[in-house]
Amino acid sequence: MNLSEEERTRYSRQLALNGFGETAQLKLKSVSILIVGAGGLGCPNLLYLAAAGVGRLGIIDGDKVSLSNLHRQIIFNIEDIGKNKSEIAKEALFKKNPNVAVKAYPYFMDAENCLPILKDYDLIIDASDNFETRYLLNDACVILNKPLVYAAIFGFEGQVSVFNYKNGPTLRCLFPQIPKEGLIDNCADNGIIGVLPGIIGTLQAQETIKIICGIGEVLNGKLLIFDLLNNELKSIAFKADERNKEIKNLDSYQFHNSNAIKEIDASALKQWLLNKKLQIIDVRETDEYAAKNIGGLNIPLSILPKNLSKIKDQKTVIICQSGKRSAIAYKILNDNFPKMEIYHLKDGLNSYF
Incomplete structure (x- = not known):
């Protein structure tokens, strides 16, 4: 695999970067990444990873664009309202970088389709907006032994971590149990400042590039927390619990399927x-x-x-x-x-x- 002259020009600023160069760029070109959710977190992930030259991207989201999305979901415009997010995002990414192969999955992820979709990708990005999907992704990544780049946002605060990377801890090592439905608000209920998912989603994309290219220190066993109001950035270390790596199937999620x-x-x-x-x-x-x-x-x-x-x-x-x-x-x-x-x-x- 080589870089074309067009790619060398397109990625010239990355290629000139000390400690990055052509070796790292070729790693990006050879990798496949699935982004689960094309909302506030998914949009900056998709735009920056496509622009960076990732070889293949998958987007799964069954939601449709609404007017209330536009203040933070920066891929979409007024004319996209009512259309499927993953399909619109695919069109936008082709305009951004036609060198990147993009596949849209215009439906929601569940226990039935999760493993068949994830198995075709090297790395998974959790840009979802609910706990059920986050834990489903975590457990599927444990089963398939794939790294999961996680983020969550709430009000004026966001957090980022990397799970199941190089035998490191998983989501359940940090948060052992899935919260009960209805007890914790989402952004529709509690509100969200528009720039926050942009910042946190970009940090996710940054961690993804570091993992793929083998550069820098990855948030493996660390939770990075950003407080936008106070400009505070801190990290919390946590350890792996080997019991959380013994997951063999997704049977416990079957009752969550939309078919029920x-x-x-x-x-x-x-x-x-x-x-x-x-x-x-x-x-x-x-x-x-x-x-x-x-x-x-x-x-x-x-x-x-x-x-x-x-x-x-x-x-x-x-x-x-x-x-x-x-x-x-x-x-x-x-x-x-x-x-x-x-x-x-x-x-x-x-x-x-």
Whole structure:
């Protein structure tokens, strides 16, 4: 494998870098990387890794672009609203660097498709926005023995680490148990400053390049924490627990598969709304509900577990903007009302209006 003259010009500033050079650039060209999530963290990862000359990139995300994404998800524009994020990102990356082979997976990752997809990539980047996917990715990377570059953001703070690298610790060595659904807010519930995922996602891309090229000190066994408000950067060391490397399968995640969730599409819901006995529960935030809604009970996902008494035991459809939060709410309600007939709106209100 060699660099073309066009590539030598394109990557000339990297090639001139002391300690990097052509050897490192060829390593980038030969590697394959999967980015799970094309949101706030995924966008800077995708742009910088494509620009740096990674040979093959995979993007998996079943979500659609919405107006509220644009303040932080820098790949997308107004004309992309309503379109699949992974497919739009693929188009953007081709314009950025046609030398990079990009594959889009326009659906969400789950226990069924996780291992078959991950096995085709050398390194995995966790740019997801929920704990279920993070732990699923971690356990799959343990099974397949692949490094996982992790990041998370909350409010004005972000964190980055590298798991399962050179026999180092995993996510479960740092956070042993997956938090219960509904107990911890996501950025839709708690808010996020737009520049933060850009900073943290770029740090993820930096760690990825260091791993591939064999340069610098990797965040292996270290959690880097950045406080944007106070400009504080600190790291916490943690050790591997060998028991967390004994994972053999993803059987414990099977109940999380979307196939186990009853869902309806927008056209079916419009027909069902003619039935006055139908209960609609909108789990978006109050400002989202006020801006546009189809009626029903508004209980944000963040406070749903504490407001179950407001819900009637009758045929119910749960809705949100994209279908992500309603899928989580479905599980919460299904646990508490096992005999209730519950559905969630596939693709959310993005598909309704």
